[in-house]
Amino acid sequence: MLTLTINGNAQDVDVPADMPLLWVLRDVVGLTGTKFGCGISACGACTVHLDGQPIRSCITPVAAGVGKRITTIEAIGDTPAGKRVQQAWLDLEVVQCGYCQSGQIMSASALLASNSNPSDADIDAAMSGNICRCGTYPRMRAAIHRAAGSAPASAKGG
Amino acid sequence: MPAISRREFILAGSAAAGGLLLSCRVGGGPGLAGVGAEAVDPSPTSFVPNAYVRVGSDERVTLIVAQVEMGQGVYTSMPMILAEELDVGLDQVQIELAPPDDSLYTNPLLGDQETGASSSVRAFYLPLRRAGAAARSMLVAAAAEQWSVDPSSCRTERGVVTHSPTGRTSSYGALAARAAKLPAPAEVALKDRKDFRLIGTPAKRLDTPDKVNGKTQFGIDVRLPGMKIATVAASPVLGGKLASLDDSEAKAVPGVRQVVRLDDVVAVVADHMWAAKQGLAALVIRWDDGPHARVTTADVVRGLDAASQKPGVVARSQGDAVAALSRATKKLHAVYQVPFLAHAALEPANCTVHVRKDGCEVWTGTQVLTRAQATASRVTGFPLDKVVIHNHMLGGGFGRRLEYDYVTQAVRIAQHVDGPVKVVWTREEDIQHDVYRPYYFDRIAAGLDELGRPVAWTHRVVGPAILARYAPPVFKDGIDPDAVDGAVQLVYDIPAVQVEYVRHEEPVLNTGFWRGVGPTHNMFVVESFVDELAAAAKADPVEYRRGLLGKAPRARAVLDLAAKAAGWGSPLPAGRGRGVALLYSEWDTYVAQIAEVEVSKKGEVRVHRVVCAVDCGTVINPDTVKAQIEGGVIFGISGALWGEITLKNGRVQQSNFTDYRVLRMNESPEIEVHLVQSSEAPGGVGELGTAATAPALANAVFAVTRKRLRQLPLRPGPLA
Numbered sequence: 001m002l003t004l005t006i007n008g009n010a011q012d013v014d015v016p017a018d019m020p021l022l023w024v025l026r027d028v029v030g031l032t033g034t035k036f037g038c039g040i041s042a043c044g045a046c047t048v049h050l051d052g053q054p055i056r057s058c059i060t061p062v063a064a065g066v067g068k069r070i071t072t073i074e075a076i077g078d079t080p081a082g083k084r085v086q087q088a089w090l091d092l093e094v095v096q097c098g099y100c101q102s103g104q105i106m107s108a109s110a111l112l113a114s115n116s117n118p119s120d121a122d123i124d125a126a127m128s129g130n131i132c133r134c135g136t137y138p139r140m141r142a143a144i145h146r147a148a149g150s151a152p153a154s155a156k157g158g
Numbered sequence: 159m160p161a162i163s164r165r166e167f168i169l170a171g172s173a174a175a176g177g178l179l180l181s182c183r184v185g186g187g188p189g190l191a192g193v194g195a196e197a198v199d200p201s202p203t204s205f206v207p208n209a210y211v212r213v214g215s216d217e218r219v220t221l222i223v224a225q226v227e228m229g230q231g232v233y234t235s236m237p238m239i240l241a242e243e244l245d246v247g248l249d250q251v252q253i254e255l256a257p258p259d260d261s262l263y264t265n266p267l268l269g270d271q272e273t274g275a276s277s278s279v280r281a282f283y284l285p286l287r288r289a290g291a292a293a294r295s296m297l298v299a300a301a302a303e304q305w306s307v308d309p310s311s312c313r314t315e316r317g318v319v320t321h322s323p324t325g326r327t328s329s330y331g332a333l334a335a336r337a338a339k340l341p342a343p344a345e346v347a348l349k350d351r352k353d354f355r356l357i358g359t360p361a362k363r364l365d366t367p368d369k370v371n372g373k374t375q376f377g378i379d380v381r382l383p384g385m386k387i388a389t390v391a392a393s394p395v396l397g398g399k400l401a402s403l404d405d406s407e408a409k410a411v412p413g414v415r416q417v418v419r420l421d422d423v424v425a426v427v428a429d430h431m432w433a434a435k436q437g438l439a440a441l442v443i444r445w446d447d448g449p450h451a452r453v454t455t456a457d458v459v460r461g462l463d464a465a466s467q468k469p470g471v472v473a474r475s476q477g478d479a480v481a482a483l484s485r486a487t488k489k490l491h492a493v494y495q496v497p498f499l500a501h502a503a504l505e506p507a508n509c510t511v512h513v514r515k516d517g518c519e520v521w522t523g524t525q526v527l528t529r530a531q532a533t534a535s536r537v538t539g540f541p542l543d544k545v546v547i548h549n550h551m552l553g554g555g556f557g558r559r560l561e562y563d564y565v566t567q568a569v570r571i572a573q574h575v576d577g578p579v580k581v582v583w584t585r586e587e588d589i590q591h592d593v594y595r596p597y598y599f600d601r602i603a604a605g606l607d608e609l610g611r612p613v614a615w616t617h618r619v620v621g622p623a624i625l626a627r628y629a630p631p632v633f634k635d636g637i638d639p640d641a642v643d644g645a646v647q648l649v650y651d652i653p654a655v656q657v658e659y660v661r662h663e664e665p666v667l668n669t670g671f672w673r674g675v676g677p678t679h680n681m682f683v684v685e686s687f688v689d690e691l692a693a694a695a696k697a698d699p700v701e702y703r704r705g706l707l708g709k710a711p712r713a714r715a716v717l718d719l720a721a722k723a724a725g726w727g728s729p730l731p732a733g734r735g736r737g738v739a740l741l742y743s744e745w746d747t748y749v750a751q752i753a754e755v756e757v758s759k760k761g762e763v764r765v766h767r768v769v770c771a772v773d774c775g776t777v778i779n780p781d782t783v784k785a786q787i788e789g790g791v792i793f794g795i796s797g798a799l800w801g802e803i804t805l806k807n808g809r810v811q812q813s814n815f816t817d818y819r820v821l822r823m824n825e826s827p828e829i830e831v832h833l834v835q836s837s838e839a840p841g842g843v844g845e846l847g848t849a850a851t852a853p854a855l856a857n858a859v860f861a862v863t864r865k866r867l868r869q870l871p872l873r874p875g876p877l878a
Contacts, residue, residue: 016412019432027387027430032379033372035553036431037504038585042815045504073372086370093362093781096229096789098369099376099505099553124824131815133504133554134229135792137826139785 002066006031007075013062021065022046022057025072033073033102037131044130047103048072054110056129073102081112081147088147089140096134104130108144117148205334207296207342209262210289211240217317217331219246221286224256224263224271225278226525228555229789230844231782232278233365238778239283242356243290243349245314246330253364258527258547269629273525274560274671276745276842279778283840291346293337300337301328351776351837360781365551377523377550378508378582385510385578386415388571389434391441392423392591395808396666397448400424404442411437418574425571431582438584450808453666455597458805459495461664462599466493466620470658471636473619474646477654482614486605490694494602494683495869496852498803499595499672500810502818505553506588507564510580511572517544518569519578523552525559533562537569556793557671560628561593589818590810594803595672596621597664598641598679602687604652610695612652612706617645619680620660622669636661643676644743644849645684649713650706666805673793674848677743682798682870685739685853690866699738699857700726712748712773713740716834719771720750723832733757734766737857741850747774747841748834751791753827753854757862761874765795765827765855770847772831775838783843784831790847791829796820798852800871 004011006029013028025031025048034057037045041056048057049071050064076082085108088094095101104127111118111126118126123144132140205213212220221240225232237251244251256263256271263271267281294314301319302309305326312319317330351357368374393399405417408426413433418425426437483489510521511534518538524530527547534545552559568581583591598621605614623638632639637659645657672678692702700721707714717740720726726736734756741749754767768791777783800819804811812818856867863874 015430016432019430023430023432026379027432030381031372032375032381035376035504036378036506036582038815039435040585040814040816043504043585077371089370090362090366093366093785095363095366095369096231096785097504097552097554098229098366098374099503101369102372105370127823128825129822131504131820131822133502133556133793133820135789135821135826136785137792137821137823138788138829140823141826 002062004062004065004070005068006070007072015062017063018061020058021048021060021062021070024062025057031072031074035099035102037100043100044107045100045103047106047130049106049110052110052113054107073106076106076109079109079113082109084147085109085112085143088143092139092143092146094136094139094143096136100130100132104132104140108140108147111144112147118144205293205296205338207293208289210286211244211293213293213297213330213334213337215331215334217329219244219251219317219330221251221253222256223253224265225282226255226273226527226549226552227365228273228525228552228559230278230786231363231779232273234361234363235279235778235782236282236286237364238356238361239286240290242354243287244294246317248356248361250317255549258531260528269631271526271528272560273555274557275675276844276846279840280746280842283776287348288346291348292343295343295346296337296340297330297333299340300333304328304333304336358777358780361779363782374551376505376553377510377521378505378553380510380521380550380580382510382512382578385580386427386429386575387431387434388418388425388427388579388581389431389438389584390423390425390567390571390581390587391438391443392567392587393445394590395445395447395450396668397450398422398445398808399448401444401446407440407442408437411440416575417441418571420570423567425581427575427579435584447808450666453808454806455804458597458664458666459599462597462620462662465660465662466599466601466618468660470618470620470660472656473637473642473659474648474655474657479614479616479654479656482654483603483605483616486613487608488606488694489603490606490690491601491603492687492690492868494600494686496598496679496682497801497870498597498667498669499797499801500589500592500803500812500818501554501556501558501672502589502815502820503554503556503558506585507558507583508581509565509568510578511568512578513538513569513572517546519546519548520565520569521548521550522565523550523559524562524565525552525555526562530562530565533566534569537566538573556673557675558592560671563593563668585815586813589812589814593668593670595678596624596669600683602683604687604691606691606694610691610697612650612691614654615648615652616656617683618658618660619645620662621679622663623661624670626661628670639744640671640676642680644680644741647742647744648684649710649740649742650688650703651709652706666808667810673790674845677741677846677849678794678797678852681739681741681743681849682852682856685741686856686866686868689737689857689860693860698727703738703740713742716740716748716750716771716773719832719834720752720769723771723830724752724754724767724769726752730754733862735858735861737854737859737861739850739853739857741846743849745842745846746839747772747843747846749846749850751850751854753851753858755855755858755862757859757874757877759877761876763799763855763859763872763874764825767828768851768854769830770832770850771834772843772846773834773836774841774843775836776840777833778840780833783833786843787831787847788829790845791851792821792826794848794851795827795855797848798855798870798872802871
């Protein structure tokens, strides 16, 4: 039995220590906002925070989350950066199908929490691990700048 | 996909407005993402004038939406159209998802209840307007009857009827019961477009708030009491069969409950996906690969090439193109090829099924509810009314979810499982068992006069007929209208044109619709080749096209707009170039796209900027139109630069995003979309960005390298 702290709540889970956190969240705890996209850390759909750091939960053993604060999309709106990101996403109508957006918002929120005024290069570095097949990249870039309260550093952002 | 017929459009519209569908009553929660479509008896005082709209005595206006949401915004655009004619605010309309029922919810352009082919707004623009106008006119009639006044002295706004001379008012809800007793009008007048309040104005999407906080339920998010989770290995070669299976180690994995073996697929059923995946990895499977065991991509290309040597069925003929070509001063011939492509929607294929003694329930995301229901019925033997389909938000469609193979497979597996089972494909399974965009092989030729103007054009398209399988009545006289879509509508003024289609099936991979459908391959061929003609004529690519558009003013207008916005002709840094493409097809939308690319010394292509000018007729929600085109362009860049599915030993060689590369944030260009103000009928917009992108990029690569790339993906190779 492992004890996890997920979105501020302690939760006991009876799972193997090497089980990826993604499947513990989705199939055991029932938090399905975190998505499965590739299973090999190549698409970012499964991004959650461990102590505020973005990680790919599809390759992170649940044991690595013990003793840390696990934050998922369901609670990211309770953080100042997460709330700003969600609002900017709505203001600029970023979302299309929405499937990747949990992971995108988790990556963007971690970026803004650590860097209040990211450059386009910072955005590239933080967001390039997250795939969006609907092609919302230009709007996400603009929305991150908006959430940071800054104008885009370049015309990039469509 | 092409229209079935315009006549059906009218019939469906008048049926929707004619009150013939009073018996249609569907219920469900007010939410957007819920498991809609259970039959629930609504309040008996509800006013249900047709299949699409219900006005409750509680003032709730409900639109039953036949189209599914996969990011294209139909859960907003459809209510906007209805609300416009009903004279309610968009905030006053809630939506419910239509249950599978072709008799009520057929897409008039596609022939069944289907969301695809960039058709939703085109198909439902008039039916939903008529539905709203009919309901409004009945509510006004009810008020006029109650007040004993002339209906023409009443006006409507935000769900309230007002008698103008006296100022008396009544809400739609208060009138609903009386309106329900009135006959539906045989004909209704639609608003003059100058009176539009919603259509053409940017509206916030209604589905997005729950998509930024994790609440939206996609098919893969379904959780049911007692549900097991399964993952699968299907035969890696199409047509292969299971020869032997050792599942002893898989069954020893903690959490694995069962291994289901069918003739062409093995499923590991477990408590959670992790156990299922581990179990799958522990299986020792031997396949009998069948007749396609040794097939490679080169075999497919050889077959297409051989088929391309013979004439095809003529799909468009104007003048004597063959004779004109032989007489021409200068002749150009080329072969163009495009590869198999996977969809790689980010939500992998999945389907949850509970087969009971007396029926079957299915939870999934599908673009084709009635086809999903029918396959579950066929597999189980239950009649349709014993098969319930719960449709969810789609984590990307792109044509993948026009197919129901994953539903069929999940139902077959669920027949062997006690209780509900969610079948989830791994990414590897998803990429290797897709229904792929076909490999096409085209021969194209043109003759030029002494001034370099085209006098003859012949284009032979060679590839499978998807529509012969998907919608057999549409495959007529040997022509798949999708396979030649974009080729037969050639907008340029050329005196002699011949477009032929050679059907050639290579049954080594299942093939189907991919975002952009026929035009995604044909526009690459046509617009690259027009660029070749311009180069042969030593002409500027935009000016050359312009000179051939004398009879196509809407096409010329978007070309001019794009050229101006993109700064066509203005200087660029070394290593950069611009390419143009013009598109017109069955979607009835005109697009000009100009791409600015950089090619590195190693031959890597980077797209910096894409400008699109779009005339799609009447626009419902302009911001959504722009978003669709932006997304379509990015989907198109992934395909044009890297997209390629290859075969070796009958097996797909790609497996995940590591070897099936797609565009990422750091590679994404700046995209500008300019919409032309137009009062023409709405055109489709969901796919055109994708279709216009490959030729614009190929032409831009040519501008930089002077290398003409006639095959996708674009691989210019190291620069000299």
